Amino acid sequence: MSLLDGHVVVVGLGFGDEGKGAVVDALCADRPTTAVVRFNGGAQAAHNVVAHGRHHTFSQFGAGTFAGVPTHLSRFVLVEPFALAAEARRLETAGVRNPLSLLSVDGRALLTTPFHIHANRAREEARGAERHGSCGKGIGETVWYSLLSGALPGEVVENQEVIGTPGEAPTVADCARPSVLRRKLDTLARFYAPLAVPRHGVDELVTLYRAFADAVRITDGDETGRLAAAGRLVFEGAQGVLLDQHHGFHPHTTWSTTTPHNARDLLGGRPHAVLGVTRTYLTRHGAGPLPTESASVLARFPEAHNDTGEFQGAWRAGHLDEALLDYAIAACDGVDALAVTHLDAAGLRVVPGDGSPAVDLPDPLAWFAARLPVAVTGSGPDRAGYRVAEARSRINA
Amino acid sequence: MGHGHWDDNAYAAAKTFRAAKGEDDFGYSADLRAKPAKDWKAAAALDPKNAVRECRDSADHTDSTPIAVLFDVTGSMRRVPRIMQGKLGKLHGLLKRRGYLADPQVLFGAIGDADSDRVPLQIGQFESDNRMDEQLRTIFLEGGGGGQKSESYELAAYFMARHVVTDAWRERGRKGYLFLIGDELNKPALEARHIRRVIGDDVREDIDPASVYRELARKWNVYFVLPNQSSYYNDPEIGEHWSGLLGQNFLKLDDPGAVCELIAATIGLEEQVVDVDRALADLADVGSVAESAAVGKALAKLGTKTVVTSAVPEPGGPSDVVLR
Numbered sequence: 088m089s090l091l092d093g094h095v096v097v098v099g100l101g102f103g104d105e106g107k108g109a110v111v112d113a114l115c116a117d118r119p120t121t122a123v124v125r126f127n128g129g130a131q132a133a134h135n136v137v138a139h140g141r142h143h144t145f146s147q148f149g150a151g152t153f154a155g156v157p158t159h160l161s162r163f164v165l166v167e168p169f170a171l172a173a174e175a176r177r178l179e180t181a182g183v184r185n186p187l188s189l190l191s192v193d194g195r196a197l198l199t200t201p202f203h204i205h206a207n208r209a210r211e212e213a214r215g216a217e218r219h220g221s222c223g224k225g226i227g228e229t230v231w232y233s234l235l236s237g238a239l240p241g242e243v244v245e246n247q248e249v250i251g252t253p254g255e256a257p258t259v260a261d262c263a264r265p266s267v268l269r270r271k272l273d274t275l276a277r278f279y280a281p282l283a284v285p286r287h288g289v290d291e292l293v294t295l296y297r298a299f300a301d302a303v304r305i306t307d308g309d310e311t312g313r314l315a316a317a318g319r320l321v322f323e324g325a326q327g328v329l330l331d332q333h334h335g336f337h338p339h340t341t342w343s344t345t346t347p348h349n350a351r352d353l354l355g356g357r358p359h360a361v362l363g364v365t366r367t368y369l370t371r372h373g374a375g376p377l378p379t380e381s382a383s384v385l386a387r388f389p390e391a392h393n394d395t396g397e398f399q400g401a402w403r404a405g406h407l408d409e410a411l412l413d414y415a416i417a418a419c420d421g422v423d424a425l426a427v428t429h430l431d432a433a434g435l436r437v438v439p440g441d442g443s444p445a446v447d448l449p450d451p452l453a454w455f456a457a458r459l460p461v462a463v464t465g466s467g468p469d470r471a472g473y474r475v476a477e478a479r480s481r482i483n484a
Numbered sequence: 485m486g487h488g489h490w491d492d493n494a495y496a497a498a499k500t501f502r503a504a505k506g507e508d509d510f511g512y513s514a515d516l517r518a519k520p521a522k523d524w525k526a527a528a529a530l531d532p533k534n535a536v537r538e539c540r541d542s543a544d545h546t547d548s549t550p551i552a553v554l555f556d557v558t559g560s561m562r563r564v565p566r567i568m569q570g571k572l573g574k575l576h577g578l579l580k581r582r583g584y585l586a587d588p589q590v591l592f593g594a595i596g597d598a599d600s601d602r603v604p605l606q607i608g609q610f611e612s613d614n615r616m617d618e619q620l621r622t623i624f625l626e627g628g629g630g631g632q633k634s635e636s637y638e639l640a641a642y643f644m645a646r647h648v649v650t651d652a653w654r655e656r657g658r659k660g661y662l663f664l665i666g667d668e669l670n671k672p673a674l675e676a677r678h679i680r681r682v683i684g685d686d687v688r689e690d691i692d693p694a695s696v697y698r699e700l701a702r703k704w705n706v707y708f709v710l711p712n713q714s715s716y717y718n719d720p721e722i723g724e725h726w727s728g729l730l731g732q733n734f735l736k737l738d739d740p741g742a743v744c745e746l747i748a749a750t751i752g753l754e755e756q757v758v759d760v761d762r763a764l765a766d767l768a769d770v771g772s773v774a775e776s777a778a779v780g781k782a783l784a785k786l787g788t789k790t791v792v793t794s795a796v797p798e799p800g801g802p803s804d805v806v807l808r
Contacts, residue, residue: 121520185625187504302500
């Protein structure tokens with residue numbers, strides 16, 4: 088049996104921007120898929136897909152959308168309705184009819200609100216030169232607030248002082264319960280008042296979130312299990328394993344489990360393949376370590392869809408780093424196969440795991456294939472450049 | 485704050501959510517979209533697999549005339565299918581009321597992309613009552629399409645040529661009316677595998693689309709309507725392609741909301757019941773004042789005809805499908 092016939096978990100083995108979106112699109116276009124399930128992150132994801140001349144940077148919608156595959160946002164995803172609506176409009180422009188009807192959301196998913204976003208931006212600006220490389224989309228703040236239950240003002244939770252009296256974090260299911268939502272948002276607004284006051288009041292948000300709840304299908308219970316029983320699922324990871332909240336390099340991490348562990352949780356023991364996505368060189372946005380960083384790599388491979396983010400900082404690049412790749416794979420508890428992207432890049436080099444200087448890498452595919460089966464190969468974000476191989480599992484062989 | 489430009493999206497976000505909810509009123513599409521994509525399929529009444537559609541005379545309707553309206557439901561058509569879905573239901577009434585045809589029977593269908601869509605063809609049944617509305621509501625608006633500027637119109641044409649039986653033709657040698665509404669090109673070839681999968685005929689070789697349209701033209705007056713608000717309204721390649729196949733039966737329509745009136749007026753002209761001026765006056769009489777301007781513009785070419793003619797070969801022309 089081919090590795091990719093069943094459920095597939097797609098994780099990035101770098102600092103993000105490995106090509107997860109294009110790989111998910113290629114997997115969905117390759118054979119029937121019941122749904123793409125997002126298992127971490129939120130509106131900060133930016134997965135570029137180009138298919139038949141249509142381009143979209145997928146953020147909360149799954150990258151299988153151009154292939155007509157519905158998206159399920161699991162309970163591990165942070166949902167930001169304003170950004171979701173804006174993304175739905177962009178997808179309509181790209182020719183996807185009523186994209187919101189392709190979406191289902193677990194009611195337990197946390198809501199990212201304007202309060203979180205403004206607080207996130209205020210904190211990052213206050214850090215000045217010590218920025219973490221945040222996207223400024225309130226992701227970390229949403230997670231942090233959700234951890235404060237029972238904390239008192241002045242306490243320090245996860246290295247941040249609790250600035251007021253916290254309450255329960257609002258969830259997607261609350262959007263359909265205006266009185267619950269209003270209570271939670273009132274508490275949230277009071278909590279963040281010392282840090283940031285967004286223009287939108289609670290009343291306006293309650294109305295808007297109610298419309299959001301009407302427009303998308305909100306699920307409870309084990310929706311992922313139901314979908315998995317109906318057919319093949321592709322799990323789309325956001326960010327990269329090297330930014331993981333437990334395995335990344337603090338403080339330059341995302342407040343998210345980027346390894347396959349959430350997906351495994353959702354699958355509840357069902358068989359699956361883990362597909363690790365890597366470029367033929369390393370990239371990252373903003374601050375944080377990049378040991379093999381090289382100006383020559385950056386100059387050689389200009390990006391069509393990535394540039395300097397206002398909050399994230401500069402786009403950076405470096406040679407392939409064998410030690411980091413091995414580390415990322417280990418952080419996943421191993422992966423079954425690799426998806427290698429940007430194979431059109433020439434003049435590649437790799438820094439071997441022993442830390443010796445970079446050496447030329449004339450045949451990157453052979454280098455990767457010597458480590459793990461290579462199940463997907465690709466170049467840019469365009470589906471036309473992707474091939475899905477009938478890779479066999481070494482585990483089940 | 486300086487970085488709050490997304491705040492300006494509040495109004496737009498609310499509008500987006502409301503619009504998405506409104507679309508759910510179209511029950512079949514909404515229900516299907518709640519299911520995994522692999523379960524998407526045409527409603528049983530619209531599934532062309534191994535199907536034959538019939539337009540028969542009856543005691544009540546002794547002079548039946550078949551009218552088939554098949555519209556492209558892929559993404560490039562944007563909101564046009566929904567606009568049409570909402571307005572085509574009154575087509576039958578319009579034809580009857582103005583006396584253009586004694587016994588019109590109307591069939592609706594939908595066209596997608598056999599290369600990339602799960603539901604590339606839906607074909608309803610000829611109806612002469614409000615079951616037509618139900619057909620329109622159960623058309624699945626998949627909204628996919630392959631993005632190669634071509635859709636499977638020729639697959640629909642093949643079905644209409646081979647799988648439709650009409651008393652109008654059998655008993656009276658009278659052609660039916662077929663309106664294809666879309667904005668893209670035919671596929672370069674009608675692929676045998678698509679015919680087998682979607683329609684069920686055991687065809688083993690690919691077919692030249694032009695030959696399908698020649699065969700179709702023996703029993704049908706075929707029109708292609710390119711409505712505004714679709715992706716390729718101003719693309720000359722579309723017009724050249726369809727004019728090449730259908731001659732002056734290629735019509736551009738400014739207002740997609742006027743499609744029902746355009747079909748009625750076209751039939752009135754072809755039946756030589758009315759001229760363009762009378763047809764437009766009729767539209768005004770039935771309250772389609774705004775639509776009549778768009779129809780008048782679309783019909784400018786047809787209206788110059790004194791006799792109903794067509795650029796496609798008449799029944800004596802080649803009838804065999806050309807294989808390649």
